[in-house]
Amino acid sequence: TQLLEQSPQFLSIQEGENLTVYCNSSSVFSSLQWYRQEPGEGPVLLVTVVTGGEVKKLKRLTFQFGDARKDSSLHITAAQPGDTGLYLCAGDRYNQGGKLIFGQGTELSVKP
Amino acid sequence: KAGVTQTPRYLIKTRGQQVTLSCSPISGHRSVSWYQQTPGQGLQFLFEYFSETQRNKGNFPGRFSGRQFSNSRSEMNVSTLELGDSALYLCASREGQAGTDTQYFGPGTRLTVL
Numbered sequence: 001t002q003l004l005e006q007s008p009q010f011l012s013i014q015e016g017e018n019l020t021v022y023c024n025s026s027s028v029f030s031s032l033q034w035y036r037q038e039p040g041e042g043p044v045l046l047v048t049v050v051t052g053g054e055v056k057k058l059k060r061l062t063f064q065f066g067d068a069r070k071d072s073s074l075h076i077t078a079a080q081p082g083d084t085g086l087y088l089c090a091g092d093r094y095n096q097g098g099k100l101i102f103g104q105g106t107e108l109s110v111k112p
Numbered sequence: 113k114a115g116v117t118q119t120p121r122y123l124i125k126t127r128g129q130q131v132t133l134s135c136s137p138i139s140g141h142r143s144v145s146w147y148q149q150t151p152g153q154g155l156q157f158l159f160e161y162f163s164e165t166q167r168n169k170g171n172f173p174g175r176f177s178g179r180q181f182s183n184s185r186s187e188m189n190v191s192t193l194e195l196g197d198s199a200l201y202l203c204a205s206r207e208g209q210a211g212t213d214t215q216y217f218g219p220g221t222r223l224t225v226l
Binding site for chain 2: 033035040041042043044045048088090098099100101102103104105
């Protein structure tokens with residue numbers, strides 16, 4: 001059973017389109033991170049959200065943490081080919097230290 | 113500051129052998145975590161070390177072990193390798209153990225078991 005359900009698993013869109021990736025759980029997290037991973041490399045942190053209802057913007061990327069701290073979303077506006085990659089959400093549960101729980105990932109392909 | 117480094121980057125072993133992977137954290141970081149990444153299971157937590165002590169452990173068999181040295185560098189060992197151990201092994205470091213401390217990942221070691 002996946003503790004963090006991430007959807008969709010695959011997404012292929014044209015340059016300029018918008019998209020949203022979802023990360024859902026029945027568990028509460030103290031914080032939630034979004035990472036982007038390119039082939040042959042480790043995940044690179046995009047953002048950390050810690051407060052229920054929090055919204056963070058990073059240029060064309062908007063991240064939201066659910067009010068109940070059980071879900072999160074990543075919205076990309078006007079996607080570009082450079083956004084192509086694997087997007088991972090990861091939750092940090094209370095008192096679990098460095099044990100991040102990862103979603104399965106969303107493989108995004110943006111075609112020019 | 114230099115990022116997290118992992119050696120070797122690629123490794124090919126045969127079933128039954130053992131392997132040791134190394135991780136050097138970002139300077140000043142005292143916590144090191146290890147993850148296994150496979151296409152089927154995604155990223156799964158193996159264990160975390162802080163101040164040379166294992167602080168947390170994932171659901172992996174005892175064949176997977178690790179240690180941390182006084183300079184915070186860490187190694188993980190897998191004994192009696194199985195085909196299913198083929199994966200990208202990622203190391204992540206963070207400054208301390210606070211929940212807000214960000215984990216920074218290394219590039220990983222790609223292990224192939226034949």
